[in-house]
Amino acid sequence: MGNEYRAKVFKSGNSVALRLPKALGLKEGDEMLLREERGSFIVEPAPVVPKKIDLTGIYGSCPGIKPQHEPGTIVTSTLCVAEALYGITDYDQKVALDRLLTVIEPLPFGMPEARRFPDVPFRRGKLDRFIAAHALATGLTIVTNNEADFADIPGLQIENWTQ
Incomplete structure (x- = not known):
């Protein structure tokens, strides 16, 4: 299994956001998928939808x-x-x-x-x-x-x- 990181949930306007650690190397605007699986939340990069x-x-x-x-x-x-x-x-x-x-x-x-x-x-x-x-x-x-x-x-x- 890979590294584990701690993330913080916070309120942003009328939404709730997830603050991820810099160590993940994400940039502003990166899209992520968040899904629930067997009671756990999994965050992974969203696939890029190709033009073809x-x-x-x-x-x-x-x-x-x-x-x-x-x-x-x-x-x-x-x-x-x-x-x-x-x-x-x-x-x-x-x-x-x-x-x-x-x-x-x-x-x-x-x-x-x-x-x-x-x-x-x-x-x-x-x-x-x-x-x-x-x-x-x-x-x-x-x-x-x-x-x-x-x-x-x-x-x-x-x-x-x-x-």
Whole structure:
């Protein structure tokens, strides 16, 4: 475990602020994330949101991948986030997912998506069916390297960036 520092909470106008020690080397204007985890507060540098999203760092080198995207042009479903969180086993993976979600917006699964769900052929135990309904309701394309799970869904747009 790294160094521990003591910080002081103080009132600043109508807000409460946290004074951090100079030893951390922070400058005025630096943005930090503060989150609560298991009763502890964790402060870490806020990720910088890039002007372009570079997916090669996430997916590696894939022949069909489009490496640069405008922010807001790639989204995910909150269902995919839930699926990813279920599979996360350590803190570093959770931090990586949190950072990814600062540049890839999770869209909520709501009533329009629920209404499209009956249009999707049912397979027991497949969260992919909900994800497909989400894509159909929003008119978005699913990017996957597991096309077979979605092949039987009429009208669904699918891309595989790994080919």
